[in-house]
Amino acid sequence: MAAIDPVRRTAASLCHAALAGMGSSLRLGSRLAARLAGLAGGLLATGHAAAADLPEDRADVMYHSYTGGGVTATGPAVLVRKSIDDAFSLSASYYVDAVSNASIDVVTTASPYHERRTERAAGLDYVYHDALISVAGSSSKEPDYTANSASMDVAQDVFGGMTTVSLGYSRGWDTVGKHGYPTFSDSANHWQYRGGVTQIITPRWLASANVEVVSDEGYLGSPYRAARVFGAAVPESDPRTRSSRALALRAVGSVGADGAVRASYRYFWDTWDIRANTFEVGYSQYLQQQRWLVDGYLRYYKQSHASFYSNNFTAQYTYMSRNRQLSTFDSVGLGVKGTYSALKVAARYEVKVNGALERLRFQYSDFTDIRTGKNYSFDATVLELYVSATF
Amino acid sequence: MNPNRLSATSVPAPVVARRPAGAGAASRRLRSPWLAALVLAGLLPLGACSIEPWVKPYDRERLADPIMKPERDTIAEKHHEHIYNVREGARGATAVQGGGCGCN
Numbered sequence: 001m002a003a004i005d006p007v008r009r010t011a012a013s014l015c016h017a018a019l020a021g022m023g024s025s026l027r028l029g030s031r032l033a034a035r036l037a038g039l040a041g042g043l044l045a046t047g048h049a050a051a052a053d054l055p056e057d058r059a060d061v062m063y064h065s066y067t068g069g070g071v072t073a074t075g076p077a078v079l080v081r082k083s084i085d086d087a088f089s090l091s092a093s094y095y096v097d098a099v100s101n102a103s104i105d106v107v108t109t110a111s112p113y114h115e116r117r118t119e120r121a122a123g124l125d126y127v128y129h130d131a132l133i134s135v136a137g138s139s140s141k142e143p144d145y146t147a148n149s150a151s152m153d154v155a156q157d158v159f160g161g162m163t164t165v166s167l168g169y170s171r172g173w174d175t176v177g178k179h180g181y182p183t184f185s186d187s188a189n190h191w192q193y194r195g196g197v198t199q200i201i202t203p204r205w206l207a208s209a210n211v212e213v214v215s216d217e218g219y220l221g222s223p224y225r226a227a228r229v230f231g232a233a234v235p236e237s238d239p240r241t242r243s244s245r246a247l248a249l250r251a252v253g254s255v256g257a258d259g260a261v262r263a264s265y266r267y268f269w270d271t272w273d274i275r276a277n278t279f280e281v282g283y284s285q286y287l288q289q290q291r292w293l294v295d296g297y298l299r300y301y302k303q304s305h306a307s308f309y310s311n312n313f314t315a316q317y318t319y320m321s322r323n324r325q326l327s328t329f330d331s332v333g334l335g336v337k338g339t340y341s342a343l344k345v346a347a348r349y350e351v352k353v354n355g356a357l358e359r360l361r362f363q364y365s366d367f368t369d370i371r372t373g374k375n376y377s378f379d380a381t382v383l384e385l386y387v388s389a390t391f
Numbered sequence: 392m393n394p395n396r397l398s399a400t401s402v403p404a405p406v407v408a409r410r411p412a413g414a415g416a417a418s419r420r421l422r423s424p425w426l427a428a429l430v431l432a433g434l435l436p437l438g439a440c441s442i443e444p445w446v447k448p449y450d451r452e453r454l455a456d457p458i459m460k461p462e463r464d465t466i467a468e469k470h471h472e473h474i475y476n477v478r479e480g481a482r483g484a485t486a487v488q489g490g491g492c493g494c495n
Binding site for chain 1: 443444445446448450451452453454456458459461464465466467469470471473474475477478479480481482483484485
């Protein structure tokens, strides 16, 4: 997020720091070092008067629900964040998904089932001058799948606080099992590299650009899913490596006295030949002297299928999948959200009650319901009810 | 890889070998845009000398409002991110920090 706290440092002092860095390097007699020092000086020179913001202390308790396509996932979630002093902030979260699955894949090839996934996460944020450094870890467990991850992110304010440059890295370690097959065990590893720039454009507009590279290695399919060859079910077989790139552009603008409009676009491509475009526009408005905040958004997503995906193969290949997540489809989401400030004592605490509802429609182009032979589609509803307290 | 593709990519090699003696200067010219880009990158901080931050801190009140944050409520954003991640092929470059669900 962009630096929005008061910044007294000017570009002139930033330039002096850059020039000083270049000068000292020249005395060392290395032109390359001078260039690098100049660049680093410009990017990293920070003022003691300025400081990045720690996330505010808060607690959230949420009930969430997803219903659609024969799947219901509900559960509670809790997030608590508390600063230790002016420089550190600790966070912890707990999330439960109680899943009842009777999706089209399950009802056509297996039996409906229930399972529970729990995820625990903890993080530490540290502010050093104009930099916010975050480290986090999480552990997700369900009966046949465990996933552990660790991440580190750094966000650095530059150019008088008008630009924020961020870099991040995550590492994930998964263990894959198969219900009823105690001898089945495999693993998956994930590497995520991300970077971004957020820029203040005017007193009313912010823009950002983000890139993320994700690499995976290991068992990347599902031990339960089947592919079809001439109509006969065969075990799915996915490649054991995947690498993807995503580039996203966003803009947020303040509109009128109490409104904001936002738009974003993301382009995605990977080594499995999937190409995807995501568009999103939204509008937010305060009402009744900021007692209410209402949001509305529209999201459109469209992707092409993976090179080893087919609804029904006409030959045997090394890699074969009928995972509809890898098929050609689009989805449209329309969401609304309302936030009510129930209790507020200025500069001390605030309690907000939130409700969010999203309606989604997935329409597949090359994935059929084998019971009818028609292209499959389904609607889903996402509900979130939560109370947030900032203090 | 397709053997035809392999042979196709190897075709330009002899062409390079038959370059005249002056080709060294040509390749130096070829490298010069990269050199220029490097110099420009090094001079970027100097460029800032003439461009001051044009939105002063006291003009950023609207930008500081929570309404301008794309990830206002982390707990809800992560839930949405999870829903999209397990149903769509694309992932990454979202406003949700950390990322990575690792679930099936």
